[in-house]
Amino acid sequence: MPRQTVGIFLFEQVEVLDFAGPFEVFSRTRLEPGLASRRSDEQAPFSVFTVAETAGMITATGGLQVVPQYTFETAPAIDLLVIPGGWGTRPLLDHAPVLAWIRESAAVASLVTSVCSGALLLARAGLLAHQRATTHWGALDALAALDDTIMVERDARVVHDRVISSAGISAGIDMSLDVVERLHGKAVADDTAHYMEYRRSQ
């Protein structure tokens, strides 16, 4: 079975749960329910990896140290692009190499997603124009200010438009489970949530 690739963007001061939630969901999804299928990758529909602008250790919010598996240069083609948020998004809003990589990756990805203030990066890259979208409650005004054609949804947990955006931090888990459901059906998504002992939002 050819696996869909999930590329999760990492950067300095990325919020931990913003990337760890989607990483957990996509990397632990199995087409066969239960525990045994999760002891190997045989039934894994996704190949999940992290990508950063350059190699070397990244310090996430709170000091967690993570090492991206790939750089912009070395990453395989990405089917599902995940842009997490965090304070670290702010300096990137004017960092051309990151915006260019997001635009180029989004152009070839089959699905583009954001968690939390990751939506700000997508907006700045022009990818949310004339779309419905959401972000962390603390970043809703910033999102609207970046592009006044965005229809900002202030009470949604996950917004499905051409881009799939989610509210803050833990909402990235729901967004990821929604994507699993869209691609592999409700039973597979519910089984993944059951494995994670996560109660999906409705």
Place this chain on the structure above:
Amino acid sequence: MPRQTVGIFLFEQVEVLDFAGPFEVFSRTRLEPGLASRRSDEQAPFSVFTVAETAGMITATGGLQVVPQYTFETAPAIDLLVIPGGWGTRPLLDHAPVLAWIRESAAVASLVTSVCSGALLLARAGLLAHQRATTHWGALDALAALDDTIMVERDARVVHDRVISSAGISAGIDMSLDVVERLHGKAVADDTAHYMEYRRSQ
């Protein structure tokens, strides 16, 4: 304000959300509600770090690469000990240095907690004897088999006995929020959940 230290154990094949959930909660807790307090550590009641047996990169479940901030040798004294789970717990059940470190750390910690199959390590270290405890649904029988004096709670999300144990994976978020509530009150825990856009279990 002297901060309480939170030491989160890392090991090969630790489950990502098992450690990332508690890391997020404890590192983002602030005594002052809202967003501004989270731009610095001034109002942070906890100092959170990761600890592994040895230095160097650890590969978590699914391939996420993390670098522990400390080793058993170099870690500061730990007030709140967090033992996450994952398949990687199984080889550690007979690994004397890890069991010894857990025992020694637990002896001086003010609170010992587990997420998911991290409870197996605590059981093996003798720390759950004659206590109520829980773990991931797939590890309940294994927990009971390790020590028949443990009163295994099969339907609980978080069990509060001398050790605080939680069910699988995402339940570590609820466990951590419960600990925040116990130490700093419901308002601080609820504000942290609100910041994370996480709906606490009741």
